[in-house]
Structure formats: structure tokens, C-alpha cells
Amino acid sequence: MHLLAPLAAAVDLAASGPTILMWHWLAFAAMVAILLTLDLTVFHKKAHEPSLKESAFWTLFWAALALAFNAVVWWWLGGQAAIEFLTGYLVEWSLSMDNVFVFAVIFGYFRVPLKYQYRVLFWGILGAVLMRLSFVLVGAELVERFHWVMPLFGAFLVYTGIKLAFGEEDSHPEESALVKLFRRLIPVTNQSEGDKFFVREQGRLMATPLFLVLLIVESTDVLFAVDSVPAILGIVTPGAHYMRFVAFTSNVFAILGLRALYFLLAGVMDMFRFLNYGLSAVLVFVGGKMIIEAVRHSESLATWGGWDPHTKGHLVHPAVSLLVIVGLIGTSVAASLAFPERKDGAEVADDKAGGPPHA
Numbered sequence: 001m002h003l004l005a006p007l008a009a010a011v012d013l014a015a016s017g018p019t020i021l022m023w024h025w026l027a028f029a030a031m032v033a034i035l036l037t038l039d040l041t042v043f044h045k046k047a048h049e050p051s052l053k054e055s056a057f058w059t060l061f062w063a064a065l066a067l068a069f070n071a072v073v074w075w076w077l078g079g080q081a082a083i084e085f086l087t088g089y090l091v092e093w094s095l096s097m098d099n100v101f102v103f104a105v106i107f108g109y110f111r112v113p114l115k116y117q118y119r120v121l122f123w124g125i126l127g128a129v130l131m132r133l134s135f136v137l138v139g140a141e142l143v144e145r146f147h148w149v150m151p152l153f154g155a156f157l158v159y160t161g162i163k164l165a166f167g168e169e170d171s172h173p174e175e176s177a178l179v180k181l182f183r184r185l186i187p188v189t190n191q192s193e194g195d196k197f198f199v200r201e202q203g204r205l206m207a208t209p210l211f212l213v214l215l216i217v218e219s220t221d222v223l224f225a226v227d228s229v230p231a232i233l234g235i236v237t238p239g240a241h242y243m244r245f246v247a248f249t250s251n252v253f254a255i256l257g258l259r260a261l262y263f264l265l266a267g268v269m270d271m272f273r274f275l276n277y278g279l280s281a282v283l284v285f286v287g288g289k290m291i292i293e294a295v296r297h298s299e300s301l302a303t304w305g306g307w308d309p310h311t312k313g314h315l316v317h318p319a320v321s322l323l324v325i326v327g328l329i330g331t332s333v334a335a336s337l338a339f340p341e342r343k344d345g346a347e348v349a350d351d352k353a354g355g356p357p358h359a
Contacts, residue, residue, distance in 0.1 A: 018076060020245045028249060032129065035065075035256070040122055049114040055263040062257030069253065073246065081242045083318040085250045087325060088232045091286070092254035094279060094329050095228050096261060097272070098164075102220055104266045110213050116195045120210065121259040124217040128255050131222060135229040136248045143238050150238065150294040153230040157287025160227050165280035179212060188212060231283060234290040235321065273341045278332025282325050289316050 050058075066089055074082035107117050142149045182188075187206045189199060197211040232247045240246075293316075316324075 018241070020242060024245065028245075028252075032252060032256070036122070036126060050118065050260075050263045052264065055260050058260035059257060059264050062253070062260060066250075066253035066257070069249065073242075073249075077242045077246070080237070080318055081240070081246055083322060084236045085246045087318060087322040088235045088247065088250035089254055090322070090325055090329070091231050091235065091282060092228055092251050093257065093261075094282060094325075095224070095231070096254055096258050097265065097275060098279060099221070099224055099258060100262045100265050103217065103262055106213060106216055106220070110209060112210065112213055116210060118259060118263070119195050120214050120217060121262060123214055124221065125255055125258060127218045128221040128225075129252055131218075132225055132229065132251045132255065133248055135225045136232070136244060136251065139229050139233050140244045140247065143233055147294070150234075151291045153233060154287040154290030154294065157227070157230055157234065157283045157290065159287075161280040161283030161287060164283065165277055179216065182207070182212070182215060227283070230290075231286050234286045235318070271340065272333060272336040274332045274336045274339075275329075276332075278329045281328045281332075285324060285328065286321075289321065 070082055070085050070089070073085045103117075103121070106112075107120075112120065139153075143153075187204065188211075189201065189206050189208050192209060195210065196208055197214065198205055198207055200206070228251065229247075232251055233243075236243050236247050
């Protein structure tokens with residue numbers, strides 16, 4: 001007997017509803033590939049500094065595209081799948097705001113000009129899509145095969161949420177072990193080479209500092225995926241026939257809008273002083289829900305408590321989870337705008353004269 005018995009929803013829902021075939025996955029991959037190709041070769045063919053208006057337009061464009069896909073999910077897979085997709089998208093989109101701050105620190109540290117940052121984020125996001133796919137597939141497989149993984153994921157999210165609220169870490173990207181190892185394996189030029197990642201000097205292939213930035217962005221996304229993938233798996237119904245597809249697609253749509261969101265918010269992230277607490281509360285809520293639902297479906301505890309171990313669905317309805325998550329994020333944003341951080345005269349003068357240095 002396992003520590004936690006199989007979730008009833010995992011048994012019943014996995015065999016019900018429309019079958020998601022390989023060509024559905026391939027069609028979605030083709031759509032993403034076409035969008036990214038158009039983005040790089042048509043809409044952002046030339047390196048430039050995106051304006052606030054342009055960034056706002058693309059942020060709305062990617063959000064509208066996600067909502068349109070959500071409507072397709074509703075028509076195709078049903079209302080619960082659509083609600084879980086929307087909830088997962090909002091959670092991942094909210095967690096992306098933390099990425100925005102980290103990316104701003106990385107670009108500022110390496111003095112990457114604004115017009116080249118979009119190219120780095122494009123290739124970084126392409127790699128992130130592939131990494132998220134592997135994380136989602138592996139995570140979903142673990143959840144279905146080893147049901148005791150769910151409370152572990154939940155406990156990890158609770159821990160991460162608490163750490164996010166109270167922990168502060170100094171960022172020194174160039175000191176990372178990955179960068180030091182890469183410098184030992186491949187020579188790196190000492191000066192900027194525009195938007196190029198590799199150049200040849202005296203017949204020798206060398207990486208540019210911009211490629212180091214891309215490497216750090218990719219490695220950073222791996223760390224973010226460790227948090228975000230368990231979060232999305234805690235939202236979708238374990239074992240549902242749409243589990244992997246909804247978890248992955250909602251994740252991808254949030255990632256696709258990350259570049260525009262970065263250029264829209266990078267300069268004003270200091271305004272959202274309480275956002276970390278909202279994100280922390282979301283992670284603790286999702287993690288706690290995962291733990292409680294896993295325990296609720298435990299065969300031993302169900303027998304002891306008089307519960308039916310074949311109870312279907314979530315302990316907290318997906319629609320309620322959506323409202324709670326929106327409320328937590330909205331409250332943190334509203335509190336940040338209502339109670340902005342006050343700066344003394346010296347700090348204000350530094351802000352006016354400062355900003356990320358560009359090479």
C-alpha cells in the first residue's frame with residue numbers, strides 16, 4: 001500500500017474527455033514556431049529600443065492570444081480545463097514579474113544596451129520553452145506514478161513562498177559556476193560585438209559577452225522552472241486527460257509574453273514594493289492546497305477520517321483558486337501603488353542621474 005493512494009480524479013478523468021493526440025502537440029509547436037519566427041524576422045528584424053507604447057501593444061497582443069487559446073480549450077476540453085488553463089496562465093504570468101527584476105539586474109550588471117536585450121530574451125525564451133516542456137512532462141509523470149510526490153511539491157512551494165517573502169540575495173551573475181566553467185571551455189572576447197553571440201578572431205571561434213548573458217538568462221530560467229512547474233501541476237487536475245497539455249500550453253503563453261512584459265515593467269518594477277509578498281502568498285496557497293488535497297485522497301487517512309478515497313475533483317474548486325490568486329496578486333499591486341516607497345533627496349538625485357549603464 002502506498003503512502004498516498006491514487007487520486008480518484010486521476011483514475012476517472014484520465015479515461016474521459018477528448019483524446020489529446022500527438023498531432024495536437026505538433027500543431028501547437030508549429031504555431032509557437034511560426035509566431036517566434038515572425039517575431040524575430042518580421043516584427044523585430046532590426047535591433048532597436050522598444051518604446052513604452054510598443055511594449056504595451058505586444059503585452060496586450062500576447063495576452064489576447066492566450067485568452068483566445070483559452071476559449072479554444074473551453075470549447076474543446078471543457079470548462080474546468082479552461083479555468084485551470086487561465087489560472088495556470090495567471091500564476092505563471094505573475095511569477096514572470098520576478099523574472100523581469102532578475103533580467104534587469106543581469107542586463108544592468110553586464111551593461112547590455114537596451115536595443116540588444118530583446119535578442120537575448122528571444123533566444124532565452126526559445127530555450128525556456130524546450131526546458132519547460134521537459135520539466136512539465138517529467139513532473140506530470142512523477143505525479144502520476146508516485147503520488148507521494150504531490151505533497152513534496154506542495155511543501156517545496158510553501159518553502160519557496162516563505163523564502164521569497166523574507167529572503168534577500170545578492171546577485172553576482174559573473175561569479176556563477178556555469179559562467180566560470182564556460183570561460184574555461186570557450187574563450188570569450190573582452191569587448192562587445194553588437195548583437196553577435198560568436199565571432200572569429202585570428203581564425204579562432206570566440207564567444208562574446210552577449211552570449212555569456214544569454215547563458216546566464218537560460219540558467220536563471222531553469223531555477224524559475226523549478227518553482228513554476230510544481231505550481232502549475234498543483235493547479236491542473238492530477239491524472240486528467242488534459243493535464244500535460246494544459247500545464248505546458250499555459251506555461252508557454254506566459255513565457256511568450258515575457259519579453260514585452262520586461263520592456264514594459266523593467267523601468268517601474270520599484271513601484272511594486274509589495275509584489276513579492278503577493279507572489280509569496282500565491283505559492284504558499286498553491287503549495288498548501290497540494291498538500292491538503294494529497295492528504296485528503298490518502299487511502300489510510302480517508303479510512304481513518306471517514307472520507308471516500310474515490311472523491312473526485314479538487315478540494316478547492318478551480319474557479320475559487322482563480323479568484324484567490326487574482327485577489328492576492330491584485331492586493332499586492334494595489335498596496336504597492338497606494339503606499340509607494342519614499343526616498344530621501346539623495347536617493348532621488350541618484351535615480352535621476354543613474355539608470356542601467358550601457359556600453
